[in-house]
Amino acid sequence: MTWLWSNLDLVGELIVVHLALSVPAIILSFVVSVPIGWLAHRYRWSRGVLLSLCGLLYAIPSVALLIALPVVTGQGVRSPLNLVVALTLYGIAVIVRTSADAFDSVERDIRQSATAIGYSEVGRFWGVELPLAGPVLLSGLRVVIVSTVSLATIGAVIGVQSLGSLFTDGFQRGIQAEVITGVVATIALALVLDALAVLGGRLLMPWTRSAIAIGRAGAGTPAKQARAA
């Protein structure tokens, strides 16, 4: 505890840096994945290709990806930009399948009714499909939030500052309190962002308020839950 009190400034600073790394990655991966997921849902033939390509991203080890990315981005190995790109790629790998499932979860009858009362294809997407896919999308987003915040610490081993720096620094100098602080701060940050996402979901999707527990479980079969895990 004494270590924490005398280093509050450092921890606060690292939390800000950590947010600056993980929040853009979370938002980017969500924004990129929703259209990909919709394509996989809309065009059956593309589903296998898109989902396995994105699954392949997940198979690339994070440290290896961080080192290999500069070849593509042209940035230095220690550039925070590489980390954001890597985290975004992992985010996409995690959420694309869920977002395809999310659009699948909208019932065919509802889609047909929307067309019947005069929705255009575009209007139907924004007005009907996207809101109804919302709860499942949110469940995918929550997985991405937690795993991205946790994964961002990996950058510390190659010298990108984040809450992970508390692990490497604490390990090198043998300060147990510093490592524990890092672990607790990372988990806390993940939980806070997760809670914000849930709150945002309630505000944006008031109709799910009673059914939030269902949306949380991935709104689907156990197999879907397993994939999300």
Added chain:
Amino acid sequence: MNLLLDAIAWIVDPANWTGPGSIPLRIWEHLWVAALVLVIASAIALPIGMLIGHTGRGKQFAVMTSGGLRALPTLGALTLFGLWLGIGLPAPVIALVILAIPPLLAGAYAGFESVDRRTIDAARAVGMNEPQVVGKVELPLSLPIVVGGIRSASLQIIATAILAAYIADFGLGRPIFEGLRTRDYGEMLGASILVIILALVVDGAFALAQRLAVPAGVRANRTRELRSRPARPRAILGQPINEGNQQ
């Protein structure tokens, strides 16, 4: 592109293929520890997950554990165990086991839960006892999902085993950290490429295993054409006999 050439030069350099710390040795270490971790984690997580899926009790525990452990940063766990247990293999093995438990638990639990209740009731109705229901019905039917859990666990272990080199002299992470210290980008990238290939190969092998894990009976059911026509000419039968999949 120069960076890539450096990396390839490091990989094909004959000096890196013999002696202590050679590439084949590093790959062997990497796979060996990954397998050890997988066995330990499976021994812990699979029976618990199967029990939860079979009985339906403790569902909350499975969901919480597999979701909650995800927030735990592996690097943090690794360094913490490193401080407690010192330099060497025990710390990374424990950290990796903790990392591998959530996907294994989720796979086993979700797999068992996904088996149709009517199928289980039918198995009991024809006189199977509990061990038979588990071994002959639930396990084969859930195998693709259980193997899926093992697949994602092994992938994470192989990926994260790089970090183990941070506190122990072993695996393909070693040349990565060595290159980081000596600013030898070719070595770092070369070793990274090897890990990526290793991960993709292992993932591909498990993807195949997942496909093969579908029980033969279930696979037959998927091909719709099977027995869509009566095996014998109708004229002889007089009345169609309800055969197999025929409705």
